Structures are given as structure tokens and as C-alpha cells.
Amino acid sequence: xxxxxxxxLAVFSLICPSSLSSMEIGGEIGTSAGFICTDSELKASLSGxxxxxxxxxxxxxxxxxxxxxxxxxxxxxxxGIKYMYxxxxxxxxxxxxxxxxxxxxxxxxxxxxxxxxxxDDLAGETLRTGIDGLRYHRLIGDGxxxxxxxxxxxxxxxxxDHMGFGSRLRIPGEGRDISFNFLYQPLDPVSEGDFSxxxxxxxxxxxxxxxxxxxxxxxxxxxxxxxxxxxLLAQLGVDTSWRAGGGSYVVVMQAEYYRFVEEKxxxxxxxxxxxxxxSIERGAHEAGAFxxxxxxxxxxxxxxxxxDFFTSAGTLLFIETENxxxxxxxxxxxxxxxxxxxxxxxxxxxxxxxxxxxxxxxxLYFYF
Amino acid sequence: MNVKLKSLFMxxxxxxxxxxxxxxxxxxxxxxxxxxIMNRVDxxxxxxxxxxxxxxxxxxxxxxxxxxxxxxxxxxxxxxDGLSEFLNPRDxxxxxxxLGDDMWMYFPDAEDLVHISGHMLxxxxxxxxxxxxxxxxxxxxxxxxxxxxxxxxxxxDRETYVIYATAAKQQEPSYKMRRIWVDTERFVxxxxxxxxxxxxLLKELITKRVEEFNGRWLPVxxxxxxxxxxxxxxxxxxxxxxxxxxxxxxxxSLDTLQ
Numbered sequence: 339x340x341x342x343x344x345x346x347l348a349v350f351s352l353i354c355p356s357s358l359s360s361m362e363i364g365g366e367i368g369t370s371a372g373f374i375c376t377d378s379e380l381k382a383s384l385s386g387x388x389x390x391x392x393x394x395x396x397x398x399x400x401x402x403x404x405x406x407x408x409x410x411x412x413x414x415x416x417x418g419i420k421y422m423y424x425x426x427x428x429x430x431x432x433x434x435x436x437x438x439x440x441x442x443x444x445x446x447x448x449x450x451x452x453x454x455x456x457x458d459d460l461a462g463e464t465l466r467t468g469i470d471g472l473r474y475h476r477l478i479g480d481g482x483x484x485x486x487x488x489x490x491x492x493x494x495x496x497x498x499d500h501m502g503f504g505s506r507l508r509i510p511g512e513g514r515d516i517s518f519n520f521l522y523q524p525l526d527p528v529s530e531g532d533f534s535x536x537x538x539x540x541x542x543x544x545x546x547x548x549x550x551x552x553x554x555x556x557x558x559x560x561x562x563x564x565x566x567x568x569x570l571l572a573q574l575g576v577d578t579s580w581r582a583g584g585g586s587y588v589v590v591m592q593a594e595y596y597r598f599v600e601e602k603x604x605x606x607x608x609x610x611x612x613x614x615x616x617s618i619e620r621g622a623h624e625a626g627a628f629x630x631x632x633x634x635x636x637x638x639x640x641x642x643x644x645x646d647f648f649t650s651a652g653t654l655l656f657i658e659t660e661n662x663x664x665x666x667x668x669x670x671x672x673x674x675x676x677x678x679x680x681x682x683x684x685x686x687x688x689x690x691x692x693x694x695x696x697x698x699x700x701x702l703y704f705y706f
Numbered sequence: 707m708n709v710k711l712k713s714l715f716m717x718x719x720x721x722x723x724x725x726x727x728x729x730x731x732x733x734x735x736x737x738x739x740x741x742x743i744m745n746r747v748d749x750x751x752x753x754x755x756x757x758x759x760x761x762x763x764x765x766x767x768x769x770x771x772x773x774x775x776x777x778x779x780x781x782x783x784x785x786x787d788g789l790s791e792f793l794n795p796r797d798x799x800x801x802x803x804x805l806g807d808d809m810w811m812y813f814p815d816a817e818d819l820v821h822i823s824g825h826m827l828x829x830x831x832x833x834x835x836x837x838x839x840x841x842x843x844x845x846x847x848x849x850x851x852x853x854x855x856x857x858x859x860x861x862x863d864r865e866t867y868v869i870y871a872t873a874a875k876q877q878e879p880s881y882k883m884r885r886i887w888v889d890t891e892r893f894v895x896x897x898x899x900x901x902x903x904x905x906x907l908l909k910e911l912i913t914k915r916v917e918e919f920n921g922r923w924l925p926v927x928x929x930x931x932x933x934x935x936x937x938x939x940x941x942x943x944x945x946x947x948x949x950x951x952x953x954x955x956x957x958x959s960l961d962t963l964q
Contacts, residue, residue: 481959508964510810510821512808552824578825675771705795705796
């Protein structure tokens with residue numbers, strides 16, 4: 339992808355020369371500092387992340403997107419491209435070619451039926467990986483749509499049997515949102531001793547209103563093609579909110595639980611999805627959110643309150659029963675004047691009732 | 707009776723002025739009933755479509771954050787739909803889509819659309835004094851409330867009708883009671899208070915500035931104050947408005963955000 343951004347700009351300037359002259363730039367710069375203690379070893383950490391997006395004034399017939407990303411970690415700066423695609427549109431729908439976001443969310447913190455990594459604000463982490471490939475999106479009326487995705491894990495060595503495929507039929511409606519997903523994607527070995535395989539998933543996600551609650555969930559069939567292992571996933575989630583303190587602040591609570599019914603699989607296989615692209619954010623999963631997916635069930639709860647309009651303070655609670663792992667991750671996020679966000683994150687995790695891991699991070703983000 | 711006080715959503719987020727919109731004609735002598743006054747407001751406020759550029763300034767205990775947005779609104783057969791896109795750096799590209807009583811939110815980074823749970827509609831939108839429910843409220847307030855003309859009163863040098871609205875039987879509007887100050891000459895809502903069932907004052911909306919557009923007087927700056935919070939207020943200010951805007955087919959729909 340070394341020169342691909344230049345090629346992209348050149349191609350797009352030929353397609354629509356006026357777009358470059360009215361191009362705008364936006365993005366964010368963030369830095370984090372903190373420490374983490376694992377296996378009785380205390381480590382300090384300092385990292386940075388920058389994202390720069392070029393906003394083009396594009397004609398209605400084509401959407402371009404170009405987002406650069408750079409990460410500072412271990413004294414090295416690692417540049418990359420988060421998203422880079424062209425999306426021609428027509429009455430037939432739209433077709434996206436390049437590195438692009440593919441998210442099939444329905445409100446869950448952990449979406450095991452997503453094409454991507456499916457982690458949304460879990461223990462302070464949202465993993466949004468650009469996926470290299472092709473996506474066709476067709477509207478079929480009343481907001482309903484069909485998506486077809488093909489992704490390439492390696493851009494310079496595309497082999498058909500290494501490609502990933504997915505489809506989504508989405509049926510939104512008044513007070514509800516239902517999707518039927520089918521995914522077939524190659525897997526990398528997640529840990530030593532694992533073998534490469536391919537994961538097939540077929541199922542549905544749903545969300546709807548039930549009085550003062552929002553209910554959501556998913557159900558699916560998981561199968562590893564080579565090993566033949568299979569299992570059924572069931573997930574149920576609920577969210578609600580209320581005013582407390584005489585109405586002076588808001589409390590929001592979200593809780594969800596999933597289980598692999600036959601106890602043959604666990605969600606950590608998703609860490610091995612070969613999605614291509616997005617290598618920077620991809621690296622976050624080993625140390626972070628995916629560390630709690632080793633069991634065949636997981637309970638997650640997130641509760642936070644908003645003492646003022648600009649601040650959220652809360653904690654995530656997670657428990658999995660197979661390995662008896664659990665923990666909490668308190669956080670505090672506040673939006674400051676001048677497009678600056680300040681964030682404190684911490685976590686305390688009990689691993690099998692024996693090892694204790696904890697950490698604390700302070701982060702600042704500037705949006706421009 | 708077909709009074710359609712536009713929702714706060716329409717007036718404050720997607721146009722900031724629809725509910726409090728006004729007529730160019732002066733009121734005839736003060737013989738109007740409360741219903742007739744509200745009808746008059748409605749007659750003059752009805753906007754078929756509009757494009758609005760606006761800003762929302764949120765203040766909380768000395769801290770101030772500004773959100774900028776552009777919005778499209780459309781009213782058709784009594785149903786109001788709207789699409790609003792935020793332009794400020796922190797929220798750039800975030801979109802809200804209102805379709806009838808439903809609201810959807812579009813996240814630009816994920817390029818995905820999420821339905822907003824019903825319970826969240828009672829909470830502040832984008833961290834402001836306005837709730838989603840304020841925005842989504844039914845257009846037909848006359849189906850939800852009965853009106854009573856209390857008195858006339860001078861408010862900031864303008865003569866106003868003071869109208870008290872009470873939730874109609876078997877209806878459950880966002881607020882059980884409202885008190886509305888309507889300019890007797892321009893038929894602009896200059897002030898509005900929202901009460902709970904226990905008659906506790908919950909919120910107050912004040913029109914700070916009105917302007918004339920094509921013979922219509924419309925509020926272009928309004929301030930909402932959540933009375934349950936300490937020292938907060940949200941100012942909604944219109945920077946540009948195009949009335950009877952020709953909205954492209956399909957723009958205000960789930961399709962356009964996919």
C-alpha cells in the first residue's frame with residue numbers, strides 16, 4: 339500500500355478534477371500514557387495515534403474516502419491507511435472497492451456475527467478495522483438492503499481459498515432492526531499450537547424496543563471448516579436508562595450474555611479472522627478486549643452516569659465461567675472546550691482466580 | 707381542529723423554528739380562543755420543506771461546546787421527517803434520521819446505522835438540554851393537549867397570549883402540561899414551559915430573536931433550559947434557512963444512510 343494513496347488521489351482527480359480543489363482535512367490526534375501490571379511485572383506505556391481524513395466534494399455518482407493513520411508505539415512511528423476506497427453509486431445500489439469499513443452492528447458491545455472484529459466500546463476499546471475487498475450494497479425498498487462482501491487477507495498474494503465472503507440481509511422497521519448474516523472467512527492461528535482454518539457463521543441479529551428497555555441479541559451456527567468443530571451461539575442483551583439525583587443526571591445500563599450452547603467453541607477464534615487492512619488497530623486485540631473471550635460464555639455489563647452534559651463515568655464488568663475469569667474496567671470520559679477529549683481508563687482482571695492483572699491509562703484526543 | 711405545532715425536533719434541530727413559526731399577518735382583535743390562536747400559529751408555521759444550517763451551543767457549569775449542523779426537513783401528510791448532519795470536528799459526519807416516531811443514528815467511522823432505543827429518547831441529544839423525545843414529539847399537539855387562554859402579558863416589550871396546554875384524556879405526551887407565550891401580532895411562540903404531572907417545571911424554552919423570511923416571522927435563536935440540571939442551557943441558532951427547499955428524492959430515508 340506504499341504508493342496506493344497517491345494512485346488513489348491521481349485516479350480520483352481524473353474522475354472528478356474539481357473535488358481536489360475543494361478538499362477539506364479533518365481528523366484526530368490522540369496520546370495515551372499509563373501502566374499495566376501482568377504476572378507481577380509492572381510496565382509503563384506511552385502511545386499515540388493520529389488519523390487524518392481528506393474530505394472530498396464528490397459528485398453524487400461516486401463517493402471517495404481516504405483516511406491516513408499513524409501509530410506511535412515502542413519508539414516507532416507506524417504509518418498506514420485506515421480507509422481508502424471508491425464507491426460508485428447508481429440505481430442498482432453501490433459498489434465499494436478498496437479498504438473500507440464493514441460493520442453490521444445492532445447495538446451489542448460484542449457482535450459475534452460481525453464481518454469485522456465486532457468490538458464496540460468494550461473495556462474502552464472499539465476495534466474498527468478497514469477490510470480490503472469488494473462490497474456490493476443493494477437497496478430493496480423501505481430501508482431494507484442486501485450486502486455482499488468479498489475480502490482479501492493479503493493484497494499482494496490473492497488466492498481464492500484465502501478470501502473471505504459475507505452477506506447481510508437487513509430489515510429495519512419501526513422500533514426494530516433485524517439482520518440475517520452469512521459469513522465465511524479464513525482464520526489465522528490465534529495461539530501456539532493452533533492451525534489455520536476457515537470459520538463459517540450463519541445466523542441473525544435483532545434489536546427492538548420493549549417499554550423502558552431496549553432488547554437485542556443474536557443467534558448463529560459456527561463451524562470450523564477443516565477441523566469440523568461446530569457450535570451454536572445464543573446472545574441476549576438489554577439496555578435501559580433513567581434520570582437520577584432528582585433528575586439532574588442520567589444513568590445508562592447495558593448488559594449482555596452469550597453462550598456457545600454445545601461448549602465446543604469460544605469467541606477467541608474471531609481474533610484470528612483474516613480481514614486484511616487496518617493492521618494498526620488490529621494489533622490492539624491481543625492485549626485488550628479479546629483477552630476475555632477465551633471461554634464459551636461471557637457476561638458483560640456496562641453502567642455509566644453523566645454528571646454533566648460533557649462527561650461519562652462508569653465501569654464495565656465482565657465474567658466468564660469456563661476459565662473463571664472476570665474483572666472490571668472503570669472509565670471516565672470528558673469533553674473539554676477546544677475539541678479536546680480527556681479519558682481515564684483502568685482495569686482489574688482476575689484470571690482463573692489466581693493471577694491479577696491491572697492497568698491504568700490516561701488519554702487525550704484532539705479533533706480538528 | 708387540526709392544529710400542528712411542529713415538534714421541537716423540527717423547530718430546534720431540523721429547522722429550529724417550525725414549532726414556534728409564525729405568520730406575517732397581525733392578529734385581529736383579541737377575540738381569538740386558545741384553539742384559534744394555536745391554529746393561527748400552525749397556519750403560519752406550516753413548512754413543506756426546508757434546508758437549515760444551524761449551530762447548537764451547549765453550556766454546563768461554565769463549560770461551553772458548540773455543535774454545527776445542516777438539516778433537511780419535510781412534512782408530508784401530517785408526518786414530519788428529517789435528516790441532520792453534524793459538521794463540527796468532534797462529531798463530523800454523524801447523522802440523525804427521524805422517520806415518523808423513529809430515530810436512527812449514523813456513525814461515519816463505521817459507516818453503519820443504529821436504531822436508537824426508545825428509552826434513550828428521553829435523554830439529552832448530543833449532550834444538550836434537548837431530549838430525543840423533544841425532537842420526536844408528535845406534530846399534532848392538539849391530539850395530545852387541550853388548550854386554555856389564561857391571559858395576555860407583555861414579554862420583552864411584546865404583547866403575548868399566554869396559553870396553558872393540558873394533556874388530553876388517554877394521551878401520554880412527553881410533558882403533561884405546557885405554558886406557551888404567543889406573540890399576538892406575529893404569532894411566534896416567544897416562550898414555552900414544560901411541566902411534569904406534579905406540575906414541576908422541567909424545561910423552559912425562550913425565543914431570543916426572530917426574523918422575517920418571505921413574509922413570515924420565524925424564530926432564529928432559541929434557548930432551552932433543563933430546570934432539573936444546575937446551571938445548564940442550550941442555544942439553538944439558525945445561520946441560514948431555505949424555505950420550500952427542493953429536497954432530492956430519497957435523501958430523508960434509511961436508504962440514503964446505507
